[in-house]
Amino acid sequence: MRFVPRLKSWAKEIVLTLILLFIVSNAISYFRAPALDDATLPSITATLIDRQLFSTYEHKNKPLLIHFWATWCPTCRLEASSIQSLSQSYNVVTIAVKSGSDEELNAYLKEHGLDFRVINDQYGRYAEQFLVPAFPATFIYDKQNTLSFTEIGYSSEWGLALRMWWAGR
Numbered sequence: 732m733r734f735v736p737r738l739k740s741w742a743k744e745i746v747l748t749l750i751l752l753f754i755v756s757n758a759i760s761y762f763r764a765p766a767l768d769d770a771t772l773p774s775i776t777a778t779l780i781d782r783q784l785f786s787t788y789e790h791k792n793k794p795l796l797i798h799f800w801a802t803w804c805p806t807c808r809l810e811a812s813s814i815q816s817l818s819q820s821y822n823v824v825t826i827a828v829k830s831g832s833d834e835e836l837n838a839y840l841k842e843h844g845l846d847f848r849v850i851n852d853q854y855g856r857y858a859e860q861f862l863v864p865a866f867p868a869t870f871i872y873d874k875q876n877t878l879s880f881t882e883i884g885y886s887s888e889w890g891l892a893l894r895m896w897w898a899g900r
Contacts, residue, residue, distance in 0.1 A: 772876035777850045780833040794898035796823045799868040802830040802839050807867045813888035818847035821895045828852045873898035
């Protein structure tokens with residue numbers, strides 16, 4: 732019966748470690764978040780890799796998630812299924828940075844079973860405009876088109892969905 736108290740002690744240590752990791756990762760994310768000069772949704776008009784036209788103007792008065800990622804980024808690959816799921820229920824546009832041609836990006840999406848909207852930022856122009864220091868990077872604009880959330884690094888689907896819901900209130 733001495734095993735039960737040790738098991739409880741280990742479980743407590745694991746939970747405390749996970750809570751500490753959560754706090755530290757959020758603090759790091761907060762300090763790494765880009766400091767944009769303007770917190771309003773910038774005007775973007777671009778052709779998506781599927782040849783459809785995208786404009787932030789169409790998303791006035793609606794929350795919008797803008798997600799920067801790259802095919803060469805391992806964390807981006809982990810987060811892709813969350814972005815895919817969110818794109819089914821929310822306004823999401825992704826920006827693939829320095830990840831090849833439209834054809835290469837389409838092949839990548841098909842290979843990974845993804846169909847979210849993608850702007851190809853071959854030269855990093857949009858990443859520079861948004862002051863993105865690392866990937867993945869997520870920006871959520873509320874229905875007043877004001878920046879309500881930024882995150883550098885992995886975000887859970889649940890966390891992003893909650894933030895999108897909040898942005899739409």
